[in-house]
Amino acid sequence: MTPAAYPLSRTQGRVRIHCPLWKGGDKQALEAHLLGLRGVRTAQASPATQNVLVFFDESQIAVDRLVREVAHRAPFLNGSESPSEVPVITRPSVVVHQRGDYKRARITVRGLDRDPSLGSKIVHHLQQRRPGVKVVVNPLTSRMLVEFPEHLFELEEIIAEVTHFELPGIPEEDLIHHPLDPGPLIQGTVRVVGAALGLGMIATRRLLRADQPLIPAAGPARIAGLLGLAQGFPIVRLWMRRLMGRTAADLMLFGPIVVSLALSESVLGLVLTGIESVRLLSEVIARRGAWERYEGRLAEAPSAHPGAVIRIDSGQRVPLTARIVEGTGTGTGRDGLPIVLEPGAEVSAGARLSG
Numbered sequence: 001m002t003p004a005a006y007p008l009s010r011t012q013g014r015v016r017i018h019c020p021l022w023k024g025g026d027k028q029a030l031e032a033h034l035l036g037l038r039g040v041r042t043a044q045a046s047p048a049t050q051n052v053l054v055f056f057d058e059s060q061i062a063v064d065r066l067v068r069e070v071a072h073r074a075p076f077l078n079g080s081e082s083p084s085e086v087p088v089i090t091r092p093s094v095v096v097h098q099r100g101d102y103k104r105a106r107i108t109v110r111g112l113d114r115d116p117s118l119g120s121k122i123v124h125h126l127q128q129r130r131p132g133v134k135v136v137v138n139p140l141t142s143r144m145l146v147e148f149p150e151h152l153f154e155l156e157e158i159i160a161e162v163t164h165f166e167l168p169g170i171p172e173e174d175l176i177h178h179p180l181d182p183g184p185l186i187q188g189t190v191r192v193v194g195a196a197l198g199l200g201m202i203a204t205r206r207l208l209r210a211d212q213p214l215i216p217a218a219g220p221a222r223i224a225g226l227l228g229l230a231q232g233f234p235i236v237r238l239w240m241r242r243l244m245g246r247t248a249a250d251l252m253l254f255g256p257i258v259v260s261l262a263l264s265e266s267v268l269g270l271v272l273t274g275i276e277s278v279r280l281l282s283e284v285i286a287r288r289g290a291w292e293r294y295e296g297r298l299a300e301a302p303s304a305h306p307g308a309v310i311r312i313d314s315g316q317r318v319p320l321t322a323r324i325v326e327g328t329g330t331g332t333g334r335d336g337l338p339i340v341l342e343p344g345a346e347v348s349a350g351a352r353l354s355g
Contacts, residue, residue: 005071007063008051009154013041015063016156017052022074024050033073037061046160053160094159104147105155111167112142119144120307122165129161141291180288183247188281191254195274198262202270312353321349329355 005019022030024047034043034052039060044053052070096105112118119137122144126133130153136145146158240249261269309325312318318331324345331339331351341347341355 004075005067007067008156010063013058014053014055015066016154017054017067017070019050019052019070019074022050022070023047030070030074034066034069037066037069040066044160046163049156049160049163051156051160053157094155096155101149101151102147103150103155104145105158106143106145107159107162108143109162109166110142112137112144113139114167116306118165118167122162123308125161125165126158130158133158180291183245184284185281185288187247187250187254188277188284190251191258191277192274192281194255194258195270195277198258198270199267199274201262202265202267205265314354315352317350317352318347319349322347327355329353 004021005017008016008018010016027045027047030045030052031043034040034054039057041055041057042053043055045051046053052074054066056066094105094107096103098104109118109122116139119139123135123137126135126146130148132149132152134147138144144162146162148155148158237249237253240252243249244252258270258273261273306320314329324341324343324347326343327341328343329341331341331347331353333339333351334348339345339347339351341353347353
């Protein structure tokens with residue numbers, strides 16, 4: 001059985017407590033409750049990581065007491081959520097790679113694609129608070145690459161600081177946690193195979209001249225219609241995705257629809273479903289390929305965020321609209337005409353530079 005709260009890391013006068021039963025509700029009340037305890041100096045709760053960082057005086061309060069206080073208090077601050085609300089408190093997707101003594105983590109930051117200045121704020125904050133951390137922001141994919149020495153910093157601490165800058169969620173926001181996530185690929189493949197099997201079953205029955213229907217009623221067609229109608233309601237999709245995840249919920253809604261269409265021998269319904277599934281699968285495959293090519297081009301590229309000073313080699317493109325600080329040369333604008341580049345000149349995003 002998972003404990004209500006337990007310490008993740010502990011040093012002298014400092015402890016990070018994880019509370020898996022806390023869903024992120026009313027973090028100010030949790031921090032105020034801990035600050036009211038004798039010996040607690042500071043308390044910082046992170047809804048995204050479900051962690052509470054506490055600095056305290058060991059001569060006045062023990063770690064076990066702090067853990068008990070978090071375990072007794074945090075689960076009762078979750079509150080109730082309306083089904084129509086957008087789940088804004090979610091743990092960001094993190095992909096971690098090890099490179100010797102350094103860790104590289106790609107962290108999804110909600111709102112990075114909506115606010116160009118958000119990346120600059122995060123970079124400035126991490127560089128000021130954590131010297132030695134390298135940050136590369138990618139607004140196009142709402143992700144940031146953080147490289148840090150493992151013996152100096154903890155990934156949970158960096159995630160907790162980054163999530164404080166996230167923007168509120170918006171309805172039906174399509175935040176891709178990882179472009180190479182196999183979930184959409186599996187979903188598209190299953191949908192295509194399911195529609196093909198349904199059409200194959202109908203074709204086989206007609207070749208064998210099986211006139212007797214599998215289910216002598218209009219029930220399957222009605223079930224397929226009702227399921228398709230239910231899938232169109234955002235509240236249904238939201239609840240199912242909360243319970244099972246995005247991929248599993250979509251497959252749970254799609255599977256019965258295909259089975260119902262096959263049992264009712266609805267060729268038109270299966271053909272339309274198959275066309276939709278092929279379109280989804282082709283989009284996922286194209287997106288994965290584009291991401292792999294994009295990652296290859298930006299493997300050693302500098303961080304492109306407003307306010308950054310970067311060096312562009314001859315033949316490279318400018319990631320954002322920029323102003324030349326040093327160097328001369330020419331560039332190719334969007335209209336295909338050459339641009340004279342010198343200190344003070346402005347060059348538009350995507351222009352290829354020479355010289």
